[in-house]
Amino acid sequence: MHEKKKTWLTFIFEVIVLAVLFTIVQYAMTVGLINQSYQINITSMCINIILAVSLNLINGFTGQLSLGHAGFMAVGAYASVIMTNNLGMPFIVGILVGCLAAGIAGFLIGVPTLRLKGDYLAIATLGFGEIIRVVLQNIDYVGGPAGMVGITRLTSWPWLYAATIVTILVIVNLINSSYGRAIISVREDEIASELMGINTTSYKVLAFVVGAMFAGLAGVLYAHFFYIIKPETFGFLKSFDIVVMVVLGGLGSTTGAVIAAIFITFLTFALQKYAAVRMIIYSLILIIVMIYRPQGLMGSKELTRKTFARIWSGKK
Amino acid sequence: MKRKGNKYFVILVAMLLMISFVAGCGGGTAEENQATEAEKIAVGINVELSGGVASYGSNARDGAVLAIEEINAAGGVLGMQLEPIIRDCKSTADEAMSVSAALAGENIVAQIGPLTSGDVQGSTPVMMENKIPLIAPAATAANVTVDDKTGETKAYIFRVCFIDPFQGTLMAQYAADELGAKNAAIYADTSSDYAKGLAEYFKKTFVEKGGTIVAEEGFVKDDRDFNATLTKIRSKNPDFIYVPGYYQEVAPLIKQARELGIAAPIGGGDGWDSPDMVSVAGGDALNNTFFTNHYSSQDTDPKIVAFVEAFKAKYDKEPDAFAALGYDSVQLLVQGIKDANAADSVKIAEALAKITNFEGITGKMSIDEQHNPVKAGVIIEFKDGVQVVRTRIQP
Numbered sequence: 122m123h124e125k126k127k128t129w130l131t132f133i134f135e136v137i138v139l140a141v142l143f144t145i146v147q148y149a150m151t152v153g154l155i156n157q158s159y160q161i162n163i164t165s166m167c168i169n170i171i172l173a174v175s176l177n178l179i180n181g182f183t184g185q186l187s188l189g190h191a192g193f194m195a196v197g198a199y200a201s202v203i204m205t206n207n208l209g210m211p212f213i214v215g216i217l218v219g220c221l222a223a224g225i226a227g228f229l230i231g232v233p234t235l236r237l238k239g240d241y242l243a244i245a246t247l248g249f250g251e252i253i254r255v256v257l258q259n260i261d262y263v264g265g266p267a268g269m270v271g272i273t274r275l276t277s278w279p280w281l282y283a284a285t286i287v288t289i290l291v292i293v294n295l296i297n298s299s300y301g302r303a304i305i306s307v308r309e310d311e312i313a314s315e316l317m318g319i320n321t322t323s324y325k326v327l328a329f330v331v332g333a334m335f336a337g338l339a340g341v342l343y344a345h346f347f348y349i350i351k352p353e354t355f356g357f358l359k360s361f362d363i364v365v366m367v368v369l370g371g372l373g374s375t376t377g378a379v380i381a382a383i384f385i386t387f388l389t390f391a392l393q394k395y396a397a398v399r400m401i402i403y404s405l406i407l408i409i410v411m412i413y414r415p416q417g418l419m420g421s422k423e424l425t426r427k428t429f430a431r432i433w434s435g436k437k
Numbered sequence: 438m439k440r441k442g443n444k445y446f447v448i449l450v451a452m453l454l455m456i457s458f459v460a461g462c463g464g465g466t467a468e469e470n471q472a473t474e475a476e477k478i479a480v481g482i483n484v485e486l487s488g489g490v491a492s493y494g495s496n497a498r499d500g501a502v503l504a505i506e507e508i509n510a511a512g513g514v515l516g517m518q519l520e521p522i523i524r525d526c527k528s529t530a531d532e533a534m535s536v537s538a539a540l541a542g543e544n545i546v547a548q549i550g551p552l553t554s555g556d557v558q559g560s561t562p563v564m565m566e567n568k569i570p571l572i573a574p575a576a577t578a579a580n581v582t583v584d585d586k587t588g589e590t591k592a593y594i595f596r597v598c599f600i601d602p603f604q605g606t607l608m609a610q611y612a613a614d615e616l617g618a619k620n621a622a623i624y625a626d627t628s629s630d631y632a633k634g635l636a637e638y639f640k641k642t643f644v645e646k647g648g649t650i651v652a653e654e655g656f657v658k659d660d661r662d663f664n665a666t667l668t669k670i671r672s673k674n675p676d677f678i679y680v681p682g683y684y685q686e687v688a689p690l691i692k693q694a695r696e697l698g699i700a701a702p703i704g705g706g707d708g709w710d711s712p713d714m715v716s717v718a719g720g721d722a723l724n725n726t727f728f729t730n731h732y733s734s735q736d737t738d739p740k741i742v743a744f745v746e747a748f749k750a751k752y753d754k755e756p757d758a759f760a761a762l763g764y765d766s767v768q769l770l771v772q773g774i775k776d777a778n779a780a781d782s783v784k785i786a787e788a789l790a791k792i793t794n795f796e797g798i799t800g801k802m803s804i805d806e807q808h809n810p811v812k813a814g815v816i817i818e819f820k821d822g823v824q825v826v827r828t829r830i831q832p
Contacts, residue, residue, distance in 0.1 A: 396525035
């Protein structure tokens with residue numbers, strides 16, 4: 122009884138913390154404390170968090186190296202823009218259709234390819250990402266290589282914030298459920314988990330579909346903020362950017378993915394002024410982190426209530 | 438073990454805080470600079486210095502910086518010095534938007550760049566919202582300056598290059614009138630909107646001139662083997678082949694065509710303009726090939742000669758079309774500031790829209806009601822690996 126009450130209290134406390142954070146940023150945006158430039162970076166940050174956390178589910182927790190995340194992002198982005206811009210549907214329909222389309226794409230690509238392992242899967246997903254890009258390039262309805270221009274800006278701070286929180290909540294809860302334990306067991310030892318009666322392929326497909334859906338969500342938010350989408354935006358370099366975030370944060374740590382996404386977005390922004398040496402500094406930082414933290418910034422550790430409690434009591 | 442984990446966490450948080458501190462400081466000092474140096478006119482240069490089209494962006498930047506230095510040496514504009522603020526947009530539309538917003542925060546009066554149409558589109562909403570003119574050196578898609586849906590001209594977006602349809606039309610006129618071609622084949626890069634646009638307008642004009650298109654084929658970016666399609670084209674026996682695309686694919690394509698014994702003249706657009714054309718295809722194979730371009734560094738016009746010399750002296754390399762367009766973008770902006778008689782971005786935009794008969798390196802231009810320059814194009818022929826200006830066609 123006491124335990125239950127405590128959980129409720131922490132839950133309420135967390136909701137309040139999240140609400141306060143939301144209100145502060147919202148207020149700062151309305152009174153102009155956060156200028157346009159920072160607003161764009163906060164948007165990039167949220168989109169990158171969604172991408173990194175969802176890819177971490179596939180690469181980190183399920184242990185399947187996917188290099189086609191930008192492909193799912195593209196599917197979500199294009200599907201939603203067709204809904205909102207071409208068919209005049211409200212934004213929420215765009216979001217749902219975008220996620221659904223990316224999820225279906227994830228299922229279609231996942232079922233045949235997830236029987237592959239390691240390098241083979243990586244190449245298959247890489248190929249898939251390229252196929253999406255080339256297909257989009259050759260459909261005139263979505264603008265061909267020039268892409269779709271003049272997309273109405275519908276992505277606002279409340280949508281971004283909600284989407285980020287929902288992504289993290291769903292994935293963390295999935296990992297902490299019995300499904301999640303099965304997913305992790307696939308990563309740890311596929312043969313052993315199969316012997317334990319776990320249908321490894323179906324869990325891999327599940328993780329893949331959920332990851333793809335949230336990549337689609339990121340694509341929807343991206344398209345409705347940045348005014349233009351074109352196939353080239355979602356090339357394999359974009360996929361690699363997301364993989365870098367996941368590896369930098371630590372494979373199998375949601376906290377790590379969030380921190381790395383924030384870190385990389387901020388780094389890109391801070392280095393804008395040093396155009397000439399930007400890529401050198403960026404690469405050097407990544408190399409240094411990888412030398413001293415080969416397991417990523419967070420390893421496979423998470424930042425939870427317990428960590429905070431431990432730090433608190435440690436200080437005492 | 439647990440204590441160790443905490444230590445890393447603390448280091449991590451400290452690192453994040455440090456970065457945010459550095460970033461915050463950067464913003465602060467820029468604003469202070471503005472306040473103390475009010476007599477300077479800040480010009481944003483938002484170009485691709487890394488990523489896919491980094492070579493275009495860095496050449497345009499070199500041209501723009503040369504123009505700014507020349508203007509400053511001559512006493513500046515309205516008694517004020519121009520101050521370039523150079524930023525890299527990584528060849529992506531989202532980064533172009535982010536950079537534009539950062540530049541707007543530094544009180545620029547106008548922005549030069551980005552180079553590609555897609556990156557300009559990314560930058561557009563921020564420029565429109567902040568009412569700051571953007572001069573695109575080389576964005577050739579028609580919908581860069583005009584809104585597709587409403588058909589309205591975007592008030593703050595300008596360019597100094599001609600648009601895709603013009604190049605296709607120009608080459609068709611040249612092929613039909615000067616080369617006397619009757620049967621043309623088109624072999625275009627179908628993965629690029631630019632090449633598709635050129636091919637479309639070439640076809641339209643060529644057919645209007647009474648010619649016949651005997652074959653229409655396509656290749657995609659990064660293709661290297663064109664033999665199968667070229668053999669097919671050879672069997673149709675065309676007397677002109679139009680190959681709009683970029684030099685990476687066009688150079689091996691022309692080499693293979695000549696190896697197959699196709700002697701017909703081959704034509705293309707400004708995507709051909711690269712030293713790699715000669716080094717990959719070879720001077721022999723390139724004989725009897727023509728392309729449309731914004732200008733040629735081999736031109737004997739005294740203005741162009743002076744520009745080429747100044748550019749070579751400063752950078753020790755040949756200025757390509759992007760360098761010339763970057764240079765013209767700055768000169769056009771300066772004309773706009775002079776006409777507006779104020780370093781005020783809204784007034785400059787109004788003045789830019791009215792500019793007529795502006796003498797640039799890439800030709801005389803007048804800005805039309807869709808913010809496109811009305812200007813001449815050049816037909817360049819490769820002769821034993823050297824670019825020779827064949828003719829300059831005024832629309």
